[in-house]
Amino acid sequence: MxxxxxxxxxxxxxxxxxxxxxxxxxxxxxxxxxxxxxxxxxxxxxxxxxxxxxxxxxxxxxxxxxxxPHNPDKPEPPAVDKSKEEETAKNGEESAKADTSKVMEQLFASQQAPKPQEIISVDRNPSEPMVKLPVKVMPSLTNALAKLSSEPIKLSSGDETLKINDPTQILTCENFGCSVKITRSEMDSKNWQLVEDCLHHPKPPVFHEGLQYWGCCQKKHTDFEKMRNQPGCSNGYHKWTKGISKAKCRFDHFDNPALLTLNIYAKNSDPGACEFEANSCRLRVRIVYGVDRQQFQKDFDLFSTVDVSKCSVNLNATKVEVKLSKSPMQSWKAVEQIPPPPTPPVPSES
Structure with missing residues (x-):
């Protein structure tokens, strides 16, 4: 070495x-x-x-x-046939172009607007007599109402606990600044909702920089009790904490060609007070629901016609299902008829 x-x-x-x-x-x-x-x-x-x-x-x-022995010679990479390599590259380019073309065709097809559905024309007769729809009370609602009837309801007007529809139940006006109280029997004997004897504040209180005042009459106070006891500045109707009052309910629908299910979200509806009527092109619902006896009422001008004899209603604990059997069978764009777009005004000739 x-x-x-x-x-x-x-x-x-x-x-x-x-x-x-x-x-x-x-x-x-x-x-x-x-x-x-x-x-x-x-x-x-x-x-x-x-x-x-x-x-x-x-x-x-x-x-x-x-x-x-040790080998000092570096192995050579395997020889590649250039003609085969060029042919492989060419085939790869052609295959890539074909795949790209296929993908573009599929993408273009998916982006094309769907063909409009053909609406089957039907004869509508809104003046047909209304027919009451059969109503089925589901077990979930039966259990919920049984629980409510057995449990006392605590009212905001006092600490006492009373049952629903108890004639001695105390009702308090909810208007700002009004402290009138009556019993349910007194409300039933008088038309309290039509008497304009409620002296109240139409706007809620405002609290700003240590001052309290009603948003309607702007008389400012530093003491909350004085502000709360200030007499109202406007007359109007009483608004009782209990009793039937109008309400708005959220609703949606599930559609297939044979049946449309209308879901109205009203919790603990009263089967005895609810009404459901329909003819071939109209639906009328009246739902009384909840402990505070709210009422939802609406007339539906249906998108198309239905077979009233096959329609029905299911009352659940959390919602009301109205099942509308279509005649003829077709998909509906909405529950009610879609109003036509407004006609543009014709320019006047000068």
Whole structure:
């Protein structure tokens, strides 16, 4: 070994030393694998000794299965047939163009406006007599009403607890500044909702920088009790905490060609006070619901015609389901008829 003898690199697969001196290279200097490793489905293995691993570093740590001299010659990459490579690239470009064209066609087809549905023309007769629809009380509502009738209701007008529809139940006017109280029997004996004897404040109180005042009459106070006891500035109708009052209910629908289900979200409806009537093109509902006896009433001018004999109503604890059997069968764009767009005004001739 000379001082200036260079270190050589061994290119045998699996050689653990890699660096060696030519003067020390013998037939037993290198332990290596005679074949290159194979990679398939995440597994790396030596085909000569069948050793395998998922980790490449672990594969390289396996000692070779034969002995021989170190190999200083770097292996040449396998020759590639240029004609086959060009043909493969050309086929790949054509395939990519075909795939792109197919994708664009599908995208264009998906973005095209759907064909408008053909509306079947029907004869509408709104003056047909209204027919009461059969009503079915579901078990969920039966259980909810039984629970409400057995439990006392605590009113905001006092600490006493009274049952629903109790004639001694105390009702308080909800208008700002009005403190009138009556019993339910007194309200039933008089038409209190039509008597304009409620002296109240039409606007709520305002609290600003230590001052309290009603938003309608602007008389400011520093003491809350004085502000609350200030007489009202406007006359109007009483608004009782209990009793039937008009309300708005949210509703939506589920549509298929044969049946439209109208869901009206009214909790704990009263089966005895609710009314459902319909003819071939109109639906009228009146729902009394809740502990505070609110009333939802609406007439629906239906989108198309229905078979009244096959329509029905289900009363649930949280909603009312009105099932409308369509005649003829077709999809509806909405529950009610869609009004035509307004006609633009005709410009006047000067």
């Amino acid at each position: 000379t001082a200036d003898e260079p270190m050589l690199t061994c290119y045998n697969p699996g050689c653990q030393d890699k660096k060696y001196l030519a003067s020390q290279n013998s037939d037993s200097s290198c332990r290596f694998h005679p074949n290159m490793p194979i990679f398939h489905d995440g597994i790396k293995r030596w085909p000569c000794c069948k050793k395998s691993s998922c980790d490449f570093s672990t594969l390289l740590s396996y000692p070779g299965c034969i002995q021989g």
